[in-house]
Amino acid sequence: MVNKKKDTTVIVGGGHAAGTLLTALLQKKYQHEVVLVSDEPHPPYQRPPLSKSYLAGEVDQSSLYLKPRSVYENAGQQLRLGVRVEGIDRYAKSIKLSDQSTLKYDRLVLATGSHVRRLKAPGSDLKGIHYLHDIADTDALRNQLVPGKRLVIVGGGYIGLEVAASAIKKGVNVTVLEAAERLMQRVTGPEMSTFFYAKHTAAGVDVRLGTAVTGFEAGDKGRVAGVTLADGGNVPADIVLVSIGVIPETTLAENAGLLCDDGIVVDEFTRTDDRDILAIGDCTRHRNLFFEKMQRLESVANAVDQARTAAATLMGEEMPYDSAPWFWSNQYDVRLQMVGLSQNHDQRVLRGTTNDKGFAVFYLLEGSVIAVDAVNLPIAFMVGKQLVQQRKSVSADALSNTDIELKSLI
Ligand SMILES: Cc1cc2nc3c(=O)[nH]c(=O)nc-3n(C[C@H](O)[C@H](O)[C@H](O)COP(=O)(O)OP(=O)(O)OC[C@H]3O[C@@H](n4cnc5c(N)ncnc54)[C@H](O)[C@@H]3O)c2cc1C
Known part of the structure; x- marks a missing residue:
């Protein structure tokens, strides 16, 4: 044989x-x-x-x-x-x-x-400037996060904000610099951006929107001492995390x-x-x-x-990729769950009140649900997943009316 x-x-x-x-x-x-x-x-x-x-x-x-x-x-x-x-x-x-x-x-x-996308700017090779993509990166950053240190995070996307939430809890002074006019602008709508802005500022994070970075200032022994801004300003820093995408x-x-x-x-x-x-x-x-x-x-x-x-x-089987994308982020006591891609929506519907107790934003295009962002409201995420997958038409009134059970909309 x-x-x-x-x-x-x-x-x-x-x-x-x-x-x-x-x-x-x-x-x-x-x-x-x-x-x-x-x-x-x-x-x-x-x-x-x-x-x-x-x-x-x-x-x-x-x-x-x-x-x-x-x-x-x-x-x-x-x-x-x-x-x-x-x-x-x-x-x-x-x-x-x-x-x-x-x-x-x-x-x-x-x-x-x-x-990671690197920020090419004067001083970007100074010691103390971190990026976050692998285990070694987190180990290096975690060692630096000690009470009283000044951490400046360049980029108000979900990774930068998750780090901000962890660092402020450790007693680090945290500043977030975001070039856009709102947080997580690429992935979510204004209601979520406003909610997370309020969460971070209430926790003591100094969040600066519409703030572009032009470079880094050197201190002793080749370490970063500050971040320079397009408006001519400067933010002192002991540690910098650059988190501007991949x-x-x-x-x-x-x-x-x-x-x-x-x-x-x-x-x-x-x-x-x-x-x-x-x-x-x-x-x-x-x-x-x-x-x-x-x-x-x-x-x-x-x-x-x-x-x-x-x-x-x-295996020689045919199983085409055919599913709605989903995502999550944890910041403080908040779990944000997202399904679908919201960018092309023509209508947003808020369910609940924007606080920690749980709310959701439904994104619609021509009457069909194309994406849902849910904060501490897993049921909205679970139902939303099915609505998005089925591209279901649901009235805005039904989505916003908290007397109507979400499950009944599937
Ligand atoms: C800090 C952080 C937090 C995140 N949080 C979330 C979250 O909450 N929810 C979520 O959905 N997603 C999150 N993501 C994104 C998610 O982790 C990525 O989408 C996911 O890791 C993609 O998996 P991947 O295997 O395609 O790529 P990767 O995880 O990037 O793995 C690629 C691998 O290929 C290796 N490699 C590359 N080139 C070569 C080569 N030439 N030879 C050998 N090896 C090579 C790399 O070293 C790496 O091990 C997060 C990402 C980061 C960095």
């Missing part, structure tokens, strides 16, 4: 997308060899706690891991950690690694995520000649324009049947859903 050689599937990346794919392949009893290569020293892990419970010191590092390393290895999946993939040879179907070895693949999955990590794909457009372009089955290469997670610009247009999303739900779709594709 001739033993048929097993194919090898190589996954590049060590984030939520790569880790979920490993698990999904295990669950599906995928018969081929699986090798994961990540340039991080950890088994695949989740990033959300990096600006929340892990930064606050409430959970330890191992709780970030999606699974202990032994689970994958006991199941025969290989993890090559701390090794960077430097190139893809699509003709030889092999990848070149930073330890100078090469690895052959039959199928390759790129789950290379994103990297850029999809497409270098490998671009160098290999794969189609990229602010993200590796993939279809609803996570396939690139090379039939043997898939891509999933933050690094993609993807087709999700739920939307008319291609999307690029930075969220755990997107990483997980695409990883499950990729597992099906690798």
Whole structure:
């Protein structure tokens, strides 16, 4: 009897997308060899706690891991950690690694995520200027957050604001500088921005809107001492966190000649324009049947859903990506849950009163619910998920009337 050689599937990346794919392949009893290569020293892990419970010191590092390393290895999946993939040879179907070895693949999955957008301004290489994307970044920042220190956060998006909430609780003096006229402007509507502005200022955070940063001032020993502003002002600082977004990590794909457009372009089955290469997670610009247009999303739900779709594709099944995106953020005692994309709405409906006891904003387009943001109101998020997924038409009066049970609207 001739033993048929097993194919090898190589996954590049060590984030939520790569880790979920490993698990999904295990669950599906995928018969081929699986090798994961990540340039991080950890088994695949989740990033959300990096600006929340892990930064606050409430959970330890191992709780970030999606699974202990032994689970994958006991199941025969290989993890090559701390090794960077430097190139893809699509003709030889092999990848070149930073330890100078090469690895052959039959199928390759790129789950290379994103990297932080750096602020290029005078003084941006001074010590004490932090970014937040991986475990090492949080460890470095957490050590600095001691009472009385002055932390300046550049960027009023959800990561910057989560850090502000943790830091102020630790007795740090926190200033948030946001260039736009409201907080989290890219992802949410004015009601939520106003609510979070009030939360942060009540907690003692100095939030400055419409405030653009032009550079950093040096103090002793090459450390940052302040942040300079476009209006000529200056904010003294002992520590700075720059949190101004991420850029999809497409270098490998671009160098290999794969189609990229602010993200590796993939279809609803996570396939690139090379039939043997898939891509999933933050690094993609993807087709999700739920939307008319291609999307690029930075969220755990997107990483997980695409990883499950990729597992099906690798198994030869057809499971197109077709789900409404969702997201969450924790700041103080507030849990914000969001579903859908609100940007194109033509009507907003507030349910409840904007306070900690729970309220929601429904975003409608031509009468259909396209997105919901819920604060401490999980029922609005759960019902909202179904309304958004079904693109359900619901009257504004019914959505705002708290005497009408939300469940009855599904
Ligand atoms: C601080 C923080 C808080 C967040 N909070 C939330 C939240 O509350 N809710 C939410 O939905 N989302 C949140 N996100 C976003 C979410 O974590 C990302 O959307 C998710 O991690 C995307 O997963 P990914 O696997 O696609 O990419 P990533 O998690 O970025 O993983 C990519 C991996 O690929 C590796 N890699 C890249 N290039 C190479 C290479 N050439 N060779 C080898 N390895 C390589 C990287 O080192 C990394 O391990 C947060 C992100 C951060 C940073």
